[in-house]
Amino acid sequence: MNNSKDKYVTLVKHYDDQQQKYSITKENAAIKEKYLLAGQDNEGNKGVKPIIENKRIDELRSKPLHGQVFKQLEKLVVNKNASIAWLKSASLKGETENLIIPAQDQALNTRYLQKNIFKQKVECVERLRNM
Incomplete structure (x- = not known):
């Protein structure tokens, strides 16, 4: 202008x-x-x-938790654009995308995540089975 x-x-x-x-x-x-x-x-x-x-x-x-998919895409020999193209073309609802993306980012609230990322004290699976 x-x-x-x-x-x-x-x-x-x-x-x-x-x-x-x-x-x-x-x-x-x-x-x-x-x-x-x-x-x-x-x-x-x-x-x-x-x-x-x-x-x-x-x-x-x-960040230690968010964006794991970007870190993994750099390590692997993959086509980065094709790996995330489904997200652009899938026409997902926001709610569906909010469920899928944490799984892709490996950010689901698991015992591994609680123990290694959040540094919480977590019971071992074998100990829970023996109860």
Whole structure:
């Protein structure tokens, strides 16, 4: 919008500059500042969206529980896009997806998870069977 000579775009930019809240140009500047390096030219790049997605995936990888699927996809020799394509094309309801994703992430509340991730004291299965 900054470099446009179109009179309507100029009017929209002038109106947007007057806004205290919900300014498109101010939101754009805040997003660029947050996700792009200072002084980095974004021209020729696909935009900020891939950078945001990569940062989110990196945040998931750093957590001990969430994002196990990303860690496993890196270890195995698999087609990553095909491995998660079912999620995009399955047209699942939110409730169904909320049940499947924890299983895929190996985040179901199991005794192993309670013992090794949450560091809780858990009874051994053999001890429970002998009771």
